[in-house]
Amino acid sequence: MQQSSRLAIYALIELASNPDRQISAAEIGAKYRVSAHHLAKVLLTLGRAGLVQSIRGVGGGYSFSGNARRTTLFDIIGLFEDTSTTCKLSDPSKATVEEWALFDVSKEINDIAMSTYSSITLATMLKQIERLSRARARQVTVSAEG
Amino acid sequence: MTASVNEKTQAQTLRIRRATADDLAQVVDLDARVTGQAKPDYWQDIYERYGSRRLDERFFLIADHGSGANEHKILGLIAGEVRVWEFGSEPCGWIFAVSVDPEHRQQRIGEALFREMCNDFRQVGITKVRTMVARQNALHMSFFRGEGMTAGPYIQLEKTLDDA
Numbered sequence: 001m002q003q004s005s006r007l008a009i010y011a012l013i014e015l016a017s018n019p020d021r022q023i024s025a026a027e028i029g030a031k032y033r034v035s036a037h038h039l040a041k042v043l044l045t046l047g048r049a050g051l052v053q054s055i056r057g058v059g060g061g062y063s064f065s066g067n068a069r070r071t072t073l074f075d076i077i078g079l080f081e082d083t084s085t086t087c088k089l090s091d092p093s094k095a096t097v098e099e100w101a102l103f104d105v106s107k108e109i110n111d112i113a114m115s116t117y118s119s120i121t122l123a124t125m126l127k128q129i130e131r132l133s134r135a136r137a138r139q140v141t142v143s144a145e146g
Numbered sequence: 147m148t149a150s151v152n153e154k155t156q157a158q159t160l161r162i163r164r165a166t167a168d169d170l171a172q173v174v175d176l177d178a179r180v181t182g183q184a185k186p187d188y189w190q191d192i193y194e195r196y197g198s199r200r201l202d203e204r205f206f207l208i209a210d211h212g213s214g215a216n217e218h219k220i221l222g223l224i225a226g227e228v229r230v231w232e233f234g235s236e237p238c239g240w241i242f243a244v245s246v247d248p249e250h251r252q253q254r255i256g257e258a259l260f261r262e263m264c265n266d267f268r269q270v271g272i273t274k275v276r277t278m279v280a281r282q283n284a285l286h287m288s289f290f291r292g293e294g295m296t297a298g299p300y301i302q303l304e305k306t307l308d309d310a
Contacts, residue, residue, distance in 0.1 A: 118284060119284060119288050119291050120288075120291055124292045
């Protein structure tokens with residue numbers, strides 16, 4: 001996954017989990033240790049896709065404007081990367097059997113990856129984050145009691 | 147073990163219970179509406195194997211309202227069993243069928259069925275549940291992911307038998 005896709009997912013997780021307030025690019029950037037400048041470009045793309053809204057001025061920032069239950073990681077990645085399944089051999093008509101064999105393996109891995117990303121919505125990610133947070137909190141409690 | 151479990155859905159009480167032979171006609175109808183294929187023999191066999199035998203490790207559950215005018219209208223189903231040592235795995239629960247009436251989706255019926263199945267597995271000492279989903283089946287993929295399931299340690303392989 002390219003960095004822009006990763007940043008986009010982080011930004012949407014932040015915004016979708018805080019639907020009642022605007023969050024700035026600087027605030028998201030500080031949390032994930034990335035430049036607000038790069039993040040702003042990512043947020044611009046997300047805005048054009050209708051997933052975020054920006055509010056200018058004092059107290060402004062970004063808010064989530066999509067549907068967390070209908071937006072998948074594949075949808076987000078597709079805004080920044082080529083997710084098409086078309087043949088990636090440079091010249092299929094001249095490809096050797098060996099090139100086709102490796103292409104088949106690469107396609108298998110890519111198909112599994114794309115299927116996985118397509119099955120995970122933002123809402124599912126938020127639930128997963130909540131589960132991980134609870135599990136970590138339990139671990140901390142157990143360690144403290146130990 | 148599964149008894150009647152009453153839960154509130156958006157509009158009215160939901161009951162999760164074991165399937166009975168009287169449910170089969172509705173089960174076949176529900177499955178036909180969802181998949182486009184009527185499979186009466188298949189579901190008869192499923193009921194005989196998972197609904198009436200070895201009930202301490204096999205679970206064929208139905209969701210209905212349990213009361214009111216549509217008390218016995220089936221809203222969803224789930225089927226699963228404990229499998230032991232298959233593919234070298236420690237005993238675990240497997241879910242091999244889940245379906246919700248298309249007119250009653252987004253009402254947390256699938257969630258209720260899944261959780262009751264998991265409770266049944268826990269009660270017989272099982273701590274892991276698995277299933278298999280076709281890659282293109284976005285509905286089931288999203289559903290199981292939403293219930294916290296993630297990719298397991300196995301990869302399903304296959305071969306067409308007309309190859310040399």
